[in-house]
Amino acid sequence: MxxxxxxxxxxxxxxxxxxxxxxxxxxxxxxxxxMFAVPVLIAKMSDSGKVVAVSDAGGLFTExxxxxxxxxxxxxxxxxxxxxxxxxxxxxxxxxxxxxKLDVANPTGFQVFSRKGLSMSxxxxxxxxxxxxxxxxRLRAAGLDHKVLDNLKADVDLxxxxxxxxxxKSSSTGISTAVAYFFGFLIYIxxxxxxxxxxxxxxxxxxxxxxxxxxxxxxxxxxxxxxVLGIAAVGFTQLALWVLLSMGISSVMAGSISPDKVVEDRxxxxxxxxxxxxxQDQAAKQDNVAAKFSQALKxxxxxxxxxxxxxxxxxxxxxxxxxxxxxxxxxxxxSETDTQQFMMPVTMPLVLTFVVSQAVLTTNPNGxxxxxxxxxxxxxxxxxxxxxxFGGVPAWQLGLSMLLLIAGFMFAIWVAGRIYRVGILMYGxxxxxRELSRWLFYKG
Amino acid sequence: xxxxxxxxxxxxxxxxxxxxxxxxxxxxxxxxxxxSLIRIITQITGADxxxxxxxxxxxxxxxxxxxGYLPEERGLYKKMKVGEQLLYLAQLKGIKKEExxxxxxxxxxxxxxxxxxxxxxxxxxxxxxxxxxxxxxxxHDPTLVILDEPFSGFDPINANLLKDEILAMRDRGASIxxxxxxxxxxxxxxxxxxxxxxSKKVLDGPVSEVRDAYRTxxxxxxxxxxxxxxxxxxxxxxHKERENGHFYDCIRxxxxxxxxxxxxxxxPANVEVHTFREKVPSINDIFIRRVRxxxxxxxPESDSILA
Numbered sequence: 020m021x022x023x024x025x026x027x028x029x030x031x032x033x034x035x036x037x038x039x040x041x042x043x044x045x046x047x048x049x050x051x052x053x054m055f056a057v058p059v060l061i062a063k064m065s066d067s068g069k070v071v072a073v074s075d076a077g078g079l080f081t082e083x084x085x086x087x088x089x090x091x092x093x094x095x096x097x098x099x100x101x102x103x104x105x106x107x108x109x110x111x112x113x114x115x116x117x118x119x120k121l122d123v124a125n126p127t128g129f130q131v132f133s134r135k136g137l138s139m140s141x142x143x144x145x146x147x148x149x150x151x152x153x154x155x156x157r158l159r160a161a162g163l164d165h166k167v168l169d170n171l172k173a174d175v176d177l178x179x180x181x182x183x184x185x186x187x188k189s190s191s192t193g194i195s196t197a198v199a200y201f202f203g204f205l206i207y208i209x210x211x212x213x214x215x216x217x218x219x220x221x222x223x224x225x226x227x228x229x230x231x232x233x234x235x236x237x238x239x240x241x242x243x244x245x246x247v248l249g250i251a252a253v254g255f256t257q258l259a260l261w262v263l264l265s266m267g268i269s270s271v272m273a274g275s276i277s278p279d280k281v282v283e284d285r286x287x288x289x290x291x292x293x294x295x296x297x298x299q300d301q302a303a304k305q306d307n308v309a310a311k312f313s314q315a316l317k318x319x320x321x322x323x324x325x326x327x328x329x330x331x332x333x334x335x336x337x338x339x340x341x342x343x344x345x346x347x348x349x350x351x352x353x354s355e356t357d358t359q360q361f362m363m364p365v366t367m368p369l370v371l372t373f374v375v376s377q378a379v380l381t382t383n384p385n386g387x388x389x390x391x392x393x394x395x396x397x398x399x400x401x402x403x404x405x406x407x408x409f410g411g412v413p414a415w416q417l418g419l420s421m422l423l424l425i426a427g428f429m430f431a432i433w434v435a436g437r438i439y440r441v442g443i444l445m446y447g448x449x450x451x452x453r454e455l456s457r458w459l460f461y462k463g
Numbered sequence: 464x465x466x467x468x469x470x471x472x473x474x475x476x477x478x479x480x481x482x483x484x485x486x487x488x489x490x491x492x493x494x495x496x497x498x499s500l501i502r503i504i505t506q507i508t509g510a511d512x513x514x515x516x517x518x519x520x521x522x523x524x525x526x527x528x529x530x531g532y533l534p535e536e537r538g539l540y541k542k543m544k545v546g547e548q549l550l551y552l553a554q555l556k557g558i559k560k561e562e563x564x565x566x567x568x569x570x571x572x573x574x575x576x577x578x579x580x581x582x583x584x585x586x587x588x589x590x591x592x593x594x595x596x597x598x599x600x601x602x603h604d605p606t607l608v609i610l611d612e613p614f615s616g617f618d619p620i621n622a623n624l625l626k627d628e629i630l631a632m633r634d635r636g637a638s639i640x641x642x643x644x645x646x647x648x649x650x651x652x653x654x655x656x657x658x659x660x661x662s663k664k665v666l667d668g669p670v671s672e673v674r675d676a677y678r679t680x681x682x683x684x685x686x687x688x689x690x691x692x693x694x695x696x697x698x699x700x701x702h703k704e705r706e707n708g709h710f711y712d713c714i715r716x717x718x719x720x721x722x723x724x725x726x727x728x729x730x731p732a733n734v735e736v737h738t739f740r741e742k743v744p745s746i747n748d749i750f751i752r753r754v755r756x757x758x759x760x761x762x763p764e765s766d767s768i769l770a
Contacts (some may be wrong), residue, residue: 025554033543228538232599235505235532236555238524444507457469 022237026245027252030220034253044257048264069141072096072112074103077121079156085148091141093148107132116145123156198408199376199384202330203401205258207373210337210400211366213254214345218358220246221349221443230443239440243350244432247342254338322410329407332421337400340428341365347435350442351450368397376405384409393420396427434459464513466499473499474510475662481607481640481655483518486633488653488670489642490746496662497642498535501609504640505532517607528557531605535612535642537596539584545595546571546580549602556603563602570598574624593617597625601632608632609640626652646746658750665753670746677749680716681742682724685709688734694727710734713742 034040069091073080076098084093093116096103100117107115114137119128131137131145158165221243224230233242348361372392379388384406392402393412399420406412441458442450466474473496481487489497502508504515506527515522517529540548546567553563571577574594584592593616601608610629614622629652633639641653650670657667666673681700684690690710692699701713716724721741728736744752 022555022557025551029551033540223541224538227541228534228536229540230538231507231534231536232532232538232552232596233555234507235530235534236527236552236557444502 023241023245023248026237026242027249030246030249031252031256034216034250035256040253040257044260045264047257047261048268051261051265052268069113070094070111071114071116071141071145072103072107072110074098074100074115074117076100077118079118079121079149079152085152091144104132114141114145116149118149123153123160126153195408195410198326199405202326202404202408203373203376206330206334206337206400206404207369209254209258209334210341210369213250213338214341216250216253217247217342218345218349219355220250221346221439222352222355225350225443225446226353234443239443240436243343243346243436243439247339247346247432250342251335251338258334326407329417330404333400333404333424336421336424336428340396340400340424340431341369343428343432343435347438347442350439351445351455352442353446357449368395369401372398372401376402385411390416394423396424396431399424399427464500464503464515465511466496466503466508467511472662474503477659477662477664478513479657479664479667481638483606483638484633484636485654486629486639486641486652488646488650488656488746489640489659490644490646490656490750491659492644495644495659497644497659498611500659501532501611501640501642504607505530505609528603529606531556531600531603531608533597533600533608533610533613535615537593537616539592539596539599541585542583544581544583545576545587548584549595549599552599553602556605558603566602566604567598570602573628574598589616590618590621594621597628601628605637607638607640609642611642612645613641613643646750650746656746658746658753660750660754660757663757665757666749673746673749674743677744677752679742679744682714682716682721683738683740683742684712684714684728684736685738686728686734686736688732690728690732690734692727692732694731697724697727 071091071093072095073084073093074096075081080093080095084095087093094112096106096112096115103115103117106112113133115132117130117132119130121128129149131142155165158168224233224242230242237245344365348358348365351361352358375388375392379386383389389402389406392398393406393416395402403412403417403420407417437459438455464474464477466472475496477496477500479489479500489500491497499508503510504522506522506524517526520526543551549567549570550560550563553567554560558566567580568577571580576591576594579587579591579595584595587595597613600610608629613625613629617625629639653670655667655669656673658665668676687708688710689708690702690712692712692714696716696718698715698717699712700715701711703711705711714724721739725736725739728734728739
């Protein structure tokens with residue numbers, strides 16, 4: 020036992036001290052935050068400070084121009100199109116909106132001129148402003164007050180509730196899906212990264228021939244387990260660092276460019292353009308959107324402690340299961356190029372779960388495909404983690420799945436240990452599956 | 464000891480005894496089964512049948528700390544520092560950290576490589592790595608040291624250093640098993656030898672006894688004059704004329720004693736004798752003879768195997 024501990028220590032320390040580990044630990048969270056932040060930043064930058072000139076021949080905007088938003092403002096140009104075009108060329112307007120003489124009942128002939136192509140969002144905004152103005156005119160013609168209409172309009176949020184044997188639980192499908200993907204993806208990526216590290220580590224020992232020295236001191240099984248556990252510790256360290264750093268970075272950046280805020284911005288702008296509402300209304304609406312996200316998290320009733328506990332279990336279980344298999348592959352081959360044929364059957368279920376999950380797991384988290392996939396140890400670490408956030412997984416299923424995974428990795432480690440023991444001392448021999456299966460039954 | 468692999472027999476009833484405090488040469492051509500035997504002693508693999516006794520006790524995992532093994536294929540963790548690596552390997556053998564540190568320091572000083580402790584293995588030359596590997600083998604003061612082709616990769620100066628260390632270890636009471644197919648390289652150091660060929664032991668015993676048993680009563684004679692042997696007791700195996708009337712002869716005594724031959728040479732043959740010495744069979748010669756006796760059909764694949 021103390022020897023396994025020594026091996027774990029070595030595997031852990033040599034990896035954690037590597038520059039690549041430190042760099043990955045620092046860059047990982049930056050990348051994650053960046054993945055959210057960059058699109059947001061780009062979205063923010065591109066639309067700012069656009070000026071749209073309005074050539075209002077039809078008198079649609081005689082009373083007032085559409086309200087300026089922080090990134091788009093309107094200005095009046097000559098009603099004559101030719102003069103307006105000249106003005107547009109001289110001044111630095113981004114777009115020129117031409118409103119022809121029009122019949123309110125059947126408005127046609129609107130034109131938007133721009134120097135380069137028009138961005139999608141700007142076009143939408145202009146379109147909305149025009150629609151809005153026409154609607155207002157029609158309302159007035161029909162003798163309706165704007166306020167009355169606002170009162171008539173409905174904007175209802177649906178609260179989805181999952182009804183299971185355990186009783187009612189409110190849930191939010193969107194949030195559940197996001198959480199399911201998040202957990203599934205983490206497990207998937209970590210099994211891959213660290214599984215391959217085990218394989219490389221074993222191959223390094225084999226090709227550098229240190230292995231014969233080491234296994235004259237420890238049992239091959241101890242060496243393999245030490246390596247698997249040591250690298251697991253590295254994985255957990257990296258995960259913990261990522262979580263901590265991501266939280267740190269995002270809390271710093273949250274003030275300016277968090278995704279929620281941008282969502283709010285967009286929502287607020289849309290509502291503002293559709294309906295010139297009072298500031299109070301707008302504030303209420305904003306609150307609504309902001310609150311919606313955090314409320315959804317709460318109302319999703321995700322049972323976070325259970326999810327995190329299960330995540331750690333499946334993370335470790337899946338890793339041990341696959342790690343042992345990767346270790347066995349590493350021991351059976353002489354070089355990286357030979358690994359392909361053995362990698363395939365090991366990585367296939369992993370990739371498959373992830374692909375299938377998009378089609379089946381998240382849409383029908385308690386269907387029979389989802390059930391079987393969350394039982395089978397090769398797929399259960401990811402499949403079960405993707406089912407859990409949706410709730411409604413009976414305790415017996417969770418228990419059975421965990422038991423099967425434990426049994427699965429015991430078996431995988433046994434198989435891997437048998438292959439490993441023979442493989443690490445086998446050089447210059449092309450190994451195939453028949454050979455591997457024979458190794459399983461070699462004596463001592 | 465029996466050991467069977469999928470399609471060949473590695474060891475077929477090999478039984479050996481390594482006396483304590485001696486250097487034991489385990490000799491044989493490539494593929495004879497030496498490495499299989501060593502892997503059984505180091506508990507890397509198990510035997511199909513038979514058992515290993517270590518000081519009268521059945522070999523078990525508690526003996527691992529008493530055995531040091533230098534495999535033929537050397538290897539160390541390339542990206543690990545020399546000091547850390549030695550410490551790790553020593554701890555795996557079951558010594559406490561502090562004690563290991565102390566011993567490593569001693570060995571690094573003895574080999575005059577103290578400054579390397581903080582270098583990565585990959586920054587060292589091949590010869591330097593061999594030294595580190597040797598230290599890793601013996602750092603835990605094993606009572607049984609197994610060296611598989613220990614001199615390969617050493618330059619003559621370091622080979623001498625290594626030889627001295629091995630002799631010093633024996634004098635401290637350790638037993639050393641030397642495995643090699645280059646028999647002449649260990650003849651001078653070994654107290655005992657065993658020859659293995661094609662998974663069978665063909666010969667073993669103390670070197671002097673083995674030599675005695677294979678003495679051929681052949682003597683080399685050098686001198687001046689015209690040597691013509693016409694005596695029925697003596698048979699000339701080889702005769703060479705050299706310049707200035709010198710000669711070299713290889714003579715087997717069919718009957719009688721060396722002194723009889725000497726008397727004949729200076730008497731009836733009437734030649735001037737400058738050199739008279741017994742032609743001692745080399746281990747290599749003995750091996751080839753032994754193999755011919757036990758496997759008459761066996762032809763060595765090439766000279767290099769037995770060279």
